[in-house]
Amino acid sequence: MADGTIGLWTVPLAVFGGAIRVSTPFLFVSLGECITERSGRINLGLEGTLVMGAMSAYGISYLTGSPWLGVLAAGLAGSLLGALHAGICSLPRVNDIAVGIALMLFGTGLAFYLGKPLIEPTAPRLPAIDFGWWSDIAQLRAALRINVLFLIGVVLAPVLYWAFRTTRWGLLIRTAGESSDAARAMGYSVLEIRLKATMVGGFLAGIGGSFLSLFYPGSWNEGLSSGQGITAVALVIFARWDPMLCLWASLAFGGAAALGPALQSVGITSGYYLFNAAPYILTLAIMIITCSPKRTLTGAPAELSITR
Amino acid sequence: MTIDTADGVEAVGVAPAADPGFLQRHGTTIEYILIPGAALVGALAVFGVFVALFGKNPLDLYFYMYQGAFGTSFSWQNTLTRAAPLILTALCTALPAQLGMVIIGGEGALLIGALAATGAALALPSMPPLVVQLAVVCAGMIGGGLWIMLSGGLRQYRGVNETISSLLLVYIALAILNHLVEGVMRDPASLNKPSTREIGAANMIGSIPGTDVHWGLVFGLIAAVASYILIYHTVFGFAARVAGGNIRAAKIVGLGVGKLIMTICFLAGASAGLAGMVEVAAVQGRTNANLAAGYGFTGILVAFLARQNPLAIIPVAVLLGGISASGGLLQRRLGLPDASVQVLQGIIFAFVLASDALYGRIGFLKGKS
Numbered sequence: 001m002a003d004g005t006i007g008l009w010t011v012p013l014a015v016f017g018g019a020i021r022v023s024t025p026f027l028f029v030s031l032g033e034c035i036t037e038r039s040g041r042i043n044l045g046l047e048g049t050l051v052m053g054a055m056s057a058y059g060i061s062y063l064t065g066s067p068w069l070g071v072l073a074a075g076l077a078g079s080l081l082g083a084l085h086a087g088i089c090s091l092p093r094v095n096d097i098a099v100g101i102a103l104m105l106f107g108t109g110l111a112f113y114l115g116k117p118l119i120e121p122t123a124p125r126l127p128a129i130d131f132g133w134w135s136d137i138a139q140l141r142a143a144l145r146i147n148v149l150f151l152i153g154v155v156l157a158p159v160l161y162w163a164f165r166t167t168r169w170g171l172l173i174r175t176a177g178e179s180s181d182a183a184r185a186m187g188y189s190v191l192e193i194r195l196k197a198t199m200v201g202g203f204l205a206g207i208g209g210s211f212l213s214l215f216y217p218g219s220w221n222e223g224l225s226s227g228q229g230i231t232a233v234a235l236v237i238f239a240r241w242d243p244m245l246c247l248w249a250s251l252a253f254g255g256a257a258a259l260g261p262a263l264q265s266v267g268i269t270s271g272y273y274l275f276n277a278a279p280y281i282l283t284l285a286i287m288i289i290t291c292s293p294k295r296t297l298t299g300a301p302a303e304l305s306i307t308r
Numbered sequence: 309m310t311i312d313t314a315d316g317v318e319a320v321g322v323a324p325a326a327d328p329g330f331l332q333r334h335g336t337t338i339e340y341i342l343i344p345g346a347a348l349v350g351a352l353a354v355f356g357v358f359v360a361l362f363g364k365n366p367l368d369l370y371f372y373m374y375q376g377a378f379g380t381s382f383s384w385q386n387t388l389t390r391a392a393p394l395i396l397t398a399l400c401t402a403l404p405a406q407l408g409m410v411i412i413g414g415e416g417a418l419l420i421g422a423l424a425a426t427g428a429a430l431a432l433p434s435m436p437p438l439v440v441q442l443a444v445v446c447a448g449m450i451g452g453g454l455w456i457m458l459s460g461g462l463r464q465y466r467g468v469n470e471t472i473s474s475l476l477l478v479y480i481a482l483a484i485l486n487h488l489v490e491g492v493m494r495d496p497a498s499l500n501k502p503s504t505r506e507i508g509a510a511n512m513i514g515s516i517p518g519t520d521v522h523w524g525l526v527f528g529l530i531a532a533v534a535s536y537i538l539i540y541h542t543v544f545g546f547a548a549r550v551a552g553g554n555i556r557a558a559k560i561v562g563l564g565v566g567k568l569i570m571t572i573c574f575l576a577g578a579s580a581g582l583a584g585m586v587e588v589a590a591v592q593g594r595t596n597a598n599l600a601a602g603y604g605f606t607g608i609l610v611a612f613l614a615r616q617n618p619l620a621i622i623p624v625a626v627l628l629g630g631i632s633a634s635g636g637l638l639q640r641r642l643g644l645p646d647a648s649v650q651v652l653q654g655i656i657f658a659f660v661l662a663s664d665a666l667y668g669r670i671g672f673l674k675g676k677s
Contacts, residue, residue: 044471088658088661088662091662091664093667094661095410095664098410098612102654102657105609105650105657106651106653106654106655106657106658107654109647109648109651109653109654110647111647112647112650113645113650113651116645227475227478230472230475230476237469237472271487272490273483273484274483277479277480277483280483281480283476284477284480287462287468287472288462291468291469292467293464293465293466
């Protein structure tokens with residue numbers, strides 16, 4: 001095969017590359033939300049956390065010259081927003097879904113406010129590892145330039161799966177999510193467990209945001225996230241609160257999101273916007289197929305307001 | 309006062325008729341005004357501190373906010389023009405809330421309503437304006453209504469969470485809008501900003517005589533009052549509130565919960581669709597991506613601040629319309645980024661939700677004297 005002329009193979013290749021590249025934010029947000037929801041709370045504000053993470057990562061990377069410090073800053077910003085969510089939710093009679101909507105507004109607003117001066121400058125980006133060095137095909141090499149964050153996410157999913165099943169912390173989070181009475185009877189503070197779970201969830205979602213601004217698309221602007229955060233929250237529901245399923249679902253979503261640009265690159269431009277909406281349509285379709293009015297979802301934490 | 313539970317809620321709710329002190333009779337009402345009001349003041353104070361961190365004088369901030377929102381007749385008109393769609397999109401959250409549903413997809417219904425309204429106007433090129441206007445109103449309401457009914461139907465018949473489905477439908481609505489506006493509905497003359505053709509000056513709904521405020525405000529007021537009457541003074545509204553309070557009780561007494569959900573969701577979506585129609589037929593004159601200006605999302609905040617009461621939505625919408633109207637002045641005079649309005653909205657929202665914890669806990673309103 002002569003290089004550069006692979007014709008229509010570009011599309012599946014771009015979808016494959018996109019699945020790896022675009023899925024990373026989905027993966028981090030959904031793993032974070034998975035931890036939070038397992039503890040019995042839903043944080044819809046992760047959309048705001050994602051944008052806030054993207055902005056802080058870009059800003060810190062620009063100021064310090066180190067993209068990894070940026071990633072750390074994004075995580076810290078995310079866990080602060082998580083603490084805010086958990087703090088408001090721990091007051092009596094406060095609806096966690098509504099608080100999530102408020103923090104979605106607040107997080108994106110704050111990121112746009114603070115990020116205004118960051119639209120112009122260019123910050124150092126995260127490095128990528130070249131797994132495609134053996135190939136002559138430019139598209140394949142592009143698809144195989146993989147970011148370290150993606151690899152961390154891929155490792156994190158089985159680690160979380162294992163941690164939920166076997167560690168003391170995993171058991172505590174699940175207890176708080178299944179029955180707050182049981183956790184209380186064991187002498188643990190449910191509010192404290194949920195606070196920590198929401199902060200860790202926010203940390204991961206913030207890192208997901210740092211990927212957006214520091215790797216792909218790799219710049220900061222106000223249109224950076226278009227609902228990836230909220231899609232990832234929905235993704236957790238049909239991943240049945242299972243970290244491994246979150247990984248596969250994120251990859252499928254990344255592929256779906258890459259479909260529009262991939263088709264455009266081979267000249268199919270009609271329906272570009274509809275293909276861009278593919279992840280949302282996919283989410284909705286899967287929710288329609290897998291949900292049922294007659295039973296609660298299998299694997300759903302019993303304390304979760306969304307399933308009651 | 310004998311019934312004083314640990315929680316305090318019931319004590320306020322069923323204040324006995326004996327010893328009818330003013331506070332005891334009106335304690336709940338006063339709470340509904342006092343607590344959101346205090347939350348609003350608290351949020352403004354926090355926003356003042358936030359702005360002070362960036363070296364701006366908070367007193368200037370409050371002054372310009374007042375000036376930009378309610379200071380002159382021009383700013384009043386600007387405020388009321390923005391309040392109109394906010395009333396309508398807030399109803400999109402407040403009506404389903406009576407059934408205990410959290411619908412946050414008003415923005416999507418607004419976009420679909422705008423598209424349907426534009427489509428109706430463009431499909432009737434040589435009709436008299438009154439016919440076109442009537443068709444535009446109906447199309448906007450039906451378009452938006454069906455869009456939210458989709459969320460309601462998915463919840464009722466498939467068990468899909470309505471909060472998430474309605475939000476996903478916002479992004480899908482935006483994609484449909486972009487697809488049509490860049491495709492079959494595109495006006496070839498719109499080069500930089502793809503748009504549909506104009507619906508025609510004769511078909512625009514115009515301003516209320518003597519003002520620059522368009523008729524959309526009147527639509528909003530009528531919709532809010534009608535919703536209030538529907539919810540609090542009809543059997544249908546009573547059934548909806550029963551179902552919202554206890555869905556199993558509603559089923560046991562034989563209420564058709566499915567029908568209630570579908571009807572309420574249609575009305576909610578129709579209201580947001582009307583907002584989209586108003587934006588097209590009174591402001592923009594055509595459909596393009598400008599319509600996704602966030603009225604749907606601010607409407608959620610309005611509904612929560614008004615505690616989902618359709619009448620209370622009117623003053624709250626005017627207040628938040630005023631805050632967003634003052635954004636331009638804040639940008640020009642204080643050099644604040646345009647996102648500062650969004651930051652303030654987020655802070656207000658957080659404060660209002662946190663203040664939910666205060667109901668029934670304010671000592672002097674419990675009438676313990």
